[in-house]
Structures are given as structure tokens and as C-alpha cells.
Amino acid sequence: MVSFLVLYGTGEGQTAKVADRIVDTLTARGHDATAVDAGKTPLNLTVDDFDAVLVGASIHGGKHQPAIREFVTSNREMLAAKPTAFFQVSLSSADEQGEAQAAGYVEEFVEETGWHPDRIGLFGGALRYSQYGFLKRLVMKQVAKRALPDVDTSHDTEFTDWAEVEAFTADVAAFVESRLGVTPPVYNNAEDRE
Numbered sequence: 001m002v003s004f005l006v007l008y009g010t011g012e013g014q015t016a017k018v019a020d021r022i023v024d025t026l027t028a029r030g031h032d033a034t035a036v037d038a039g040k041t042p043l044n045l046t047v048d049d050f051d052a053v054l055v056g057a058s059i060h061g062g063k064h065q066p067a068i069r070e071f072v073t074s075n076r077e078m079l080a081a082k083p084t085a086f087f088q089v090s091l092s093s094a095d096e097q098g099e100a101q102a103a104g105y106v107e108e109f110v111e112e113t114g115w116h117p118d119r120i121g122l123f124g125g126a127l128r129y130s131q132y133g134f135l136k137r138l139v140m141k142q143v144a145k146r147a148l149p150d151v152d153t154s155h156d157t158e159f160t161d162w163a164e165v166e167a168f169t170a171d172v173a174a175f176v177e178s179r180l181g182v183t184p185p186v187y188n189n190a191e192d193r194e
């Protein structure tokens, strides 16, 4: 069994949802996984308490959450000594046209923090107009109309491909298991674990 830290930053909760799915997938594979919201203070975490680390963040105004950028920068050396992965949630990953933009955000993040994760996952996010204030809702509807003209902006839309999230998690888990020389006990459901 491997202990995984899944540290994430989120604005309206989509990255938290992705982190929860990652935790569920790792747990079903027989590992121990803990999701931690970097926005909740105090963030008194020791990377060294975990065998492997996944860090996730969403994009708001072209940037990842400052708490994530700061955590990764100050823990860069400890992260470099472990198997790690980064996942990003954004509107740019909602369709193929945004691919270069999404990759650009990651490039900037790697340059700024100096951290080079072993695996990277890019996931489409969600537009939750119902949770935005008046001005944000207006701006985001305009942004969506331009970026995703086929999408109906009259209601909330989730673009996350959950099969992709699970496939990414399985790939990360296989990489970590092989790097740490661990054979995972494979559980298909909670009852098998009892």
C-alpha cells in the first residue's frame, strides 16, 4: 500500500471534485489517499509523511491558486525526491482548441515553481453560473460564448471527463507502484477490503 497526498486548490469546487475522484480511484486500488484543500488554513503538511504526491489546481484569470504555487515552490526539493503528478482543471481543456493554452499554463507553472512532476493531467472544468456573483456571471457567459460557441450558457455545465480522470489516476498509480516496488492489492469494492 502506498500513501498518497492529493493536495488541491479550488475556486468553485470543481478541482475538489476531481481530487475526490482521484482519492476514490486510488482507494479502490488498495492505497491510502488523503485529499487536502490548500485554501484551508493552516496548511501544516509535511510532504515527507507521504510516499507520493499529487498536486491539483484550477485556472482563474490565467493563473493557478497562489496557495498551490507557494506550497510547490517552498516544497520543491522534497517533491523532487518523490514520485509526483500535477493535474490542472480549466476551461481551456474543455475542447481541443484550448489544448495549447492549457499546456501553456502548465509550462508557466513549471517555470515559476521549478517543480517537474512525473505525470501531468489536464482536465476540463465546469461553468457554474449559479454560484457566481452578478459581474462574474456576466463575464463568464461572454468568455464561454467566445471560447465554446456551441455550449448553452443558460445553465451550469460540467466539462470534466471522469473516465479521463480515472485513467490518469490509474496511470499515476501504476507509475508510483513500479517506482516504489509495490504490488497493489486490487480491491474492486469496499466489501472486499473487510
Ligand SMILES: Cc1cc2nc3c(=O)[nH]c(=O)nc-3n(C[C@H](O)[C@H](O)[C@H](O)COP(=O)(O)O)c2cc1C
Pocket: 009, 010, 011, 012, 013, 014, 015, 016, 058, 059, 060, 061, 062, 063, 089, 090, 091, 092, 093, 124, 125, 126, 127, 128, 136, 140
Ligand atoms: C473568474 C474565472 C476566471 C477563469 N479564468 C480562466 C482562464 O483564464 N483560463 C481557463 O482556461 N479557464 C478559466 N476559468 C475556468 C475555470 O478554470 C473552471 O471554471 C474550473 O472548473 C474552475 O475550477 P474550480 O471550481 O476548482 O476553481 C475561469 C473561471 C472563472 C470563474
